[in-house]
Amino acid sequence: MEQQQNLDRHAPWPFMKMHGLGNDFVVIDGRKTGGGPGSAVIAAMADRHFGVGFDQLAVILPSDQVDARLVFYNADGSISAACGNATRCIARHLLNESGAKTLRLATDHAVLMAEDAGNGLTRVNMGPPVLDWDRIPLAQDIDTLHLPIDGDPVATGMGNPHMTFFVPDVSAIHLEHFGPIHENHPLYPQRTNVEIVQVVSKDEIILRIWERGTGITWASGSCSCAAVVAAARRGLTGRRVKVNVPGGVLEIDWREDGVWMTGPTAHVFDGVWRG
Known part of the structure; x- marks a missing residue:
């Protein structure tokens, strides 16, 4: 499996600031930088008062199997296997860059299809939902449609x-x-x-x-x-x-x-x- 090279140097990090409906991201093109920053740098960049500010950070990585590989981080520096709006933002960037109408993007969750939906909109297939308790994952075997929590989530x-x-x-x-x-x-x-x-x-x-x-x-x-x-x-x-x-x-x-x-x-x- 392709792995991201996390680089802990502090500067410089060229980035793009993007958002989907106000869900905002810092995107680093790891095809040019050779990877993405470590968790301490990510958390510093995420600070909305002393940094750039974002909900998630995404790194674009090269791939021999698909058009690009995407790695996502939360604002606290922890990794996330999926980020739908960031995937759409990056897909739009790559569609514009390549002139293609469709893309295949690898994430830690799955290989996702993206396409130009017309009228400036971008469409992404986030893959089938996971409904089995052990793959979500939950801590015990229970009915995922009715969790034993107040509010019946x-x-x-x-x-x-x-x-x-x-x-x-x-x-x-x-x-x-x-x-x-x-x-x-x-x-x-x-x-x-x-x-x-x-x-x-x-x-x-x-x-x-x-x-x-x-x-x-x-x-x-x-x-x-x-x-x-x-x-x-x-x-x-x-x-x-x-x-x-x-x-x-x-x-x-x-x-x-x-x-x-x-x-x-x-x-x-x-x-x-x-x-």
Whole structure:
């Protein structure tokens, strides 16, 4: 398996600042730098007051098997196997760079297909959801559709673990308190992302997000996918759903070949980290 070379030197690190619906990223092109920074540098860059600020950091690496390999990190420097919005942002960058209409991108979760969806939108197949307790993973063999936790949440894996709650009003949840308690629930040995969902109709939901290792975010691709999978499994929605997040709208379509996510991206600026 191809491995990222983590380089711990402090400077310089050329980067791109990108976002998908306010879910923001620092992207380092490891094809040019020879790898990505270590966890201490990542955490320093993530600081929104003294650094660049981001929800996740992504490193683009070369690959002989696919168009590129992507490695993701949370704002605390911990690794994440998946980041849907960052994948879309990088896919748009690589599509523009190559002139191609489709891409194959390797992550620690799976090889993901990406394509130009037209009208400036980018679509990524996040792969099939993980529904087995031991692969999400959970700490014990239990029904992933009804976890034994107050609020009756659903467990889903989308390359990273998720816990999804359904509530009458997402604005009534104090997510700053609710999120970290459930992120660190003992049922999830690797911690978890937390989604709060309000069902509007069979094809529309409102979503608030607490991301593992980051906190509250304006959007999240993997969380949006997990929320739709959970809602569809409960019979609350269909498989094609408009997801309203604080930063805008994502279209999620759970097909036979995986969960497809469509939405806008933005390349905000380029910079060099010299911390």
